[in-house]
Amino acid sequence: MIARREFIAGLAAGVAVAPFAALAQRKEKIWRIGFFYNSSRQSAMETGRYPAFIQGMRDLGYLEGKDFVVEARFAQDGDLERLPALAAELVQSNLDVIVSSGGAAAQSLKSATSTIPVVIAISNNPVFEGFAQSLARPGGNFTGLSAFLDEVFPKHIEMLKLVAPKLSRIACLAHAGHPYHPELLKRIDAAAQPHGIQVLRVESDSLDTIEKAIARARRERAQALMILGDTFFVQYFRQIAAATAKNRLPSIYSGREYPDAGGLMSYGPYFPDSYRRTAAYVDKILKGAKPGDLPFEQPTKFELVVNRKTANALGITLEQELLFRADKVIE
Numbered sequence: 001m002i003a004r005r006e007f008i009a010g011l012a013a014g015v016a017v018a019p020f021a022a023l024a025q026r027k028e029k030i031w032r033i034g035f036f037y038n039s040s041r042q043s044a045m046e047t048g049r050y051p052a053f054i055q056g057m058r059d060l061g062y063l064e065g066k067d068f069v070v071e072a073r074f075a076q077d078g079d080l081e082r083l084p085a086l087a088a089e090l091v092q093s094n095l096d097v098i099v100s101s102g103g104a105a106a107q108s109l110k111s112a113t114s115t116i117p118v119v120i121a122i123s124n125n126p127v128f129e130g131f132a133q134s135l136a137r138p139g140g141n142f143t144g145l146s147a148f149l150d151e152v153f154p155k156h157i158e159m160l161k162l163v164a165p166k167l168s169r170i171a172c173l174a175h176a177g178h179p180y181h182p183e184l185l186k187r188i189d190a191a192a193q194p195h196g197i198q199v200l201r202v203e204s205d206s207l208d209t210i211e212k213a214i215a216r217a218r219r220e221r222a223q224a225l226m227i228l229g230d231t232f233f234v235q236y237f238r239q240i241a242a243a244t245a246k247n248r249l250p251s252i253y254s255g256r257e258y259p260d261a262g263g264l265m266s267y268g269p270y271f272p273d274s275y276r277r278t279a280a281y282v283d284k285i286l287k288g289a290k291p292g293d294l295p296f297e298q299p300t301k302f303e304l305v306v307n308r309k310t311a312n313a314l315g316i317t318l319e320q321e322l323l324f325r326a327d328k329v330i331e
Helices: 003-025 041-046 049-058 078-091 102-111 149-163 179-193 207-219 237-246 271-286 308-313 320-325
Strands: 031-037 066-073 097-100 118-123 140-148 169-175 198-205 223-229 249-252 265-269 300-305 328-330
Touching: 003 066, 031 041, 031 049, 031 078, 031 102, 041 049, 041 066, 049 223, 049 271, 066 078, 078 097, 078 102, 097 102, 097 271, 118 271, 140 249, 140 271, 149 179, 149 223, 149 249, 149 265, 149 320, 169 179, 169 207, 179 198, 207 237, 237 308, 237 328, 265 271, 300 308, 308 328
Parallel strands: 031 066, 031 097, 097 118, 118 140, 169 198, 169 223, 223 249, 249 265, 300 328
Antiparallel strands: 265 300
């Protein structure tokens, strides 16, 4: 009889505990993901980069607010001096992984943490910048995507020669303090020399100095302008396009945001797609992969976008070769 009573009591206890165990199993971890962007929040939204990351997570079955939350930090107006403090603040937010733009933002995270996994959406050259021992095996807490801009910007010279056949002097708009722009300028200069083209460096770190730098390029007889890769410039593309039109300078950038905003043309990767692809890295890391074992990927598609309306305003007749090669012509 005692054994029977004990069995019934144990069964009742098991029934009572079972619902709580089931609830515990259903209650899954909500992942905490950092998002660190070297420009304004508005720019991250307008260019589709932040929405592309969220869409990438959604495509993999993660719903914001249910499966993960985002702790975001933005460098308003591209203020590089604020980045180390923002990075330190983000690192203290109990995060599982961080998605970051490249350049100074990623460098600030490199100084702030050696343990939290970081996925870089756009890196000029991960090995040169110290984020990876090699593209195939990064080896540390960084992984992500390389923009392959070492190869892209020299091709910009080729594109500009199609709109200005007598090109002999190019200005390059660089962000003062950007860690990779000096190296990128060396590579551009090396690519320009065989064509007999001189390269003039003009720098900026604010909207006011952008306009002054472009005006200086014109005063120093530059015949075209290359805008070096940096999210800082993305938030000011409309102003850059207006300044190049005012100074009648044909211009090119690596991302299609620029011709979409009224600039002449762009050639390079589709950057929102890079942000979408970071979600696959985040997914692998959340499932236990080590960032140091995940290779840095290179872009799978490059696109040439030309704004014919801007060309007409500058008095440029677009060569058929350029139009034939273009993935999109903005009328």
